[in-house]
Every structure is written in C-alpha cells, then in structure tokens.
Amino acid sequence: MESLHTLMRMMGIQINNPISVLDQNTSKTFLAQSSSEVKYELFMRATALEDIKNFHDDIHARIKQIELDVKQKKQVSSKCFQTQFPVVGPSCATSLVVGSKTGCF
Numbered sequence: 001m002e003s004l005h006t007l008m009r010m011m012g013i014q015i016n017n018p019i020s021v022l023d024q025n026t027s028k029t030f031l032a033q034s035s036s037e038v039k040y041e042l043f044m045r046a047t048a049l050e051d052i053k054n055f056h057d058d059i060h061a062r063i064k065q066i067e068l069d070v071k072q073k074k075q076v077s078s079k080c081f082q083t084q085f086p087v088v089g090p091s092c093a094t095s096l097v098v099g100s101k102t103g104c105f
Contacts, residue, residue, distance in 0.1 A: 019046040
C-alpha cells in the first residue's frame with residue numbers, strides 16, 4: 001500500500017480530485033447537463049483552489065487572533081509599567097526597561 005502512495009505522489013495523481021476519475025462519457029454528460037454552480041465547484045476542487053482558499057481563510061483567522069493577542073498583551077504590559085513606574089508613566093517606562101531586566105515580566 002505504501003508503494004502505491006509513493007507512486008501516486010511521484011506521478012502527481014490526486015485520487016480525491018474529481019477530474020482524475022471521470023471517464024470521457026461521464027465528463028461529456030456532466031458538462032452538458034450540470035449547472036454553472038456545480039461546474040464552478042468542480043473547477044475549484046479540481047484545481048485545488050478550494051484548498052488554497054481554505055488555507056488562506058485559516059491564515060487570515062490566525063492573523064486576527066494574533067493581532068488580538070498582541071493588543072491584549074500591550075494592555076497588560078502598559079498596566080504593568082504603570083504600576084512599576086507610577087511617576088514616570090508607561091511611555092518613559094518602556095525606554096527604561098528595554099535595556100534592563102527590571103519590570104513585571
């Protein structure tokens with residue numbers, strides 16, 4: 001079974017690709033009788049654009065989550081600096097802590 005998978009990878013055969021398993025008669029019938037939506041879905045799956053779109057959407061969601069995490073961590077660090085350096089304030093405290101090991105972390 002492993003040799004079959006190796007051969008499929010080497011030859012670029014995608015068994016889950018609907019185009020690779022359509023015979024000529026089935027493809028003629030499909031093209032003549034199917035709707036534009038169905039043809040578009042087949043195109044998206046056959047060209048792997050659907051996978052790329054899903055991958056892109058996943059990355060976009062991860063970026064949004066990272067941006068939210070960064071925003072929350074900035075708020076926490078700002079509060080930390082305000083408690084550590086109440087007279088100086090957060091903007092000056094940042095420059096004081098950058099080169100040293102002091103702070104709340």
